[in-house]
Amino acid sequence: MTGKEILLRALKCEATPRVPWVPFVGVHGGALIGVDAKDYLESTEHIVSGLKASAKRYRPDGLPVVFDLQLEAEVLGCQLAWAQETPPAVISHPLDAGYAIKALPTLSVEKGRLPLALQAIRETKKELGEEIALYGLLTGPLTLALHLRGDDVLLDMFDEEEGVVALLDYCAEIANQMVDAYLDAGIDVIAVVDPMISQIGPSHFTDWVAPRLDEVFSYVRKKGALSSLFVCGNATRNLAAMCATQCDNISVDENVDLAELAKVARAAGKSFGGNLQLTKILLLGDEADAKREVVRCLDQAGDGGGFILAPGCDLPYAVKPENLEAVAALVHDPYLIEVARNLPPKDSTDTFDDIPIPDYAAENQVLVDIVTLDSAGCAPCAYMLKAAQKAADEYGGTIDVREHKITTRDGLAYMAKLGVTAIPSICVDGRERFASIIPQRKELVACYQTAAAAK
């Protein structure tokens, strides 16, 4: 089963052999190929190159092609301000003075950056579309309404109701035009991205936004595609109402309790995704942090399927690729998830003084420490332990091979004190010699002989 198939099944809440993973690569694609956000988002070639680099490094099951919530707004007359490391920001609102919706420019796939975005979809489909599901992101009705009218939309909900109704209806029509364009270009999943939903309460959401979202989701369904509702920000209070819309999937950021979303989404028959922490972990943390974070997400999502592992929102430009590679490694190897589950907490100040390790230099025999998850249940650990023991038999000298399981305090102490970088790992006389990869017997015997000669 390809990653794409796994993801599409998960989106439909069907059983999958593993949890699928969708890194929301936006302007970060530019960082991967060495161009800034503006150059990236204005070039089909750069977008396709960035996505190919992401596919290679992060082994995703799905990718958004263009993560830029200003695409439609730009065509409809909003001015944009560009920055080097972020998507552009809207700096003018064409409906500032009132609801002259008919005076707005018409949306057309020939206008603004839409041609290059659609071409990027077509080319990415050719390059990656067999293995990876492509997400087409469109601006949700509330966020697009704020782009066009400004914050006044929120005030007008109290005393300019007709204008707000007309504007939100118009934004839903624009969204459906984007659905047509995206699906024609080869998109597999339509993601309606509406971060402003996190700023309103359930009654405003239900009265104003949900009916327009449903126009889009029902249209996507009619066209035979899948849909997702992305809301960045703290959308906790709206989760139940969001799950009552006709989308197939809900995706949220780190502000939302994933365990709570899992409960609400499953009860509503929706799949759900999220919510790797963008700043603290993926941008500022290290690989160990990223691994712990994957475990946190998987545990909170719980058993029961329909979960897609993803960052909370679009990845920062300068997010550390090695952190995303660490996430990918865990997604593709359940054994590594178990290893990560046993990592000591980040803020641990435990120095394991109660577990002394030998004074290796003073020992007469060669001491081989195999640090494992547990050779009884972990195949690579068992093979490595066996390899170390067989090499010891062949070596024939005085040697002691001991296993230290990181599921125990003894194992954690050895891992910390010997500076073990991967599990399983072979340490000879207190030094890590083979991390993760099981060496040839000849190589291992030679290593034992060198250690013995040094005594």
Place this chain on the structure above:
Amino acid sequence: MNDPLQQLIEAIKVGNRKIAATATQTALDSGSSGKEVLGALSEGMDDVGKRFKANEIFVPEVLVAARAMKKSMELLEPILVKSGIKPEHTLVIGTVKGDLHDIGKNLVAMMMKGANFNVIDLGTNLPAQTILDAAIEHKADLVGLSALLTTTMPAMRETVALMNKEPHPFKIIVGGAPITQDFADDIGADGFAIDAASTVELARTLVTSS
């Protein structure tokens, strides 16, 4: 409910700008002092802040309450000026260099005005030196820095670093979606608030303690 001050408090709570204006005018016409009307405005906005913090109301409700407060202030301000009543404390606020997103900063500014702070809103995308110069010029008690984007967090760090290079009389408070207490501590800010309502509480504590 015939007491115009009470009517004003209720109008602010629900964001009814017409009643807020009428009640303000009636209160002033019937002999309430500027300070009393200001007190009613603060009471209304405090209630809005509390309910916002408790997730009972959300951004639109706060914006509409702030708009009602603004209507009342238009009538009240000339009276306050005439009586020589000025806010005791000044906040200089803006978003850091590179950040054009201002809805959070605007909310904080509105809530702080409602809490009777003199608010100097510098706008968005501000170089560190501009904020520092404004803080000195306006004799600020507090400087508020906002960042919505993860990518502008370094600019927030640089702004605080520039301010803390020399001793200064103001406290620096920071906020925005990606900002945390850890980050605020790390960059040397004096305070962090999770939302606009908490900013008011934090600001009151900081100006009282200094």
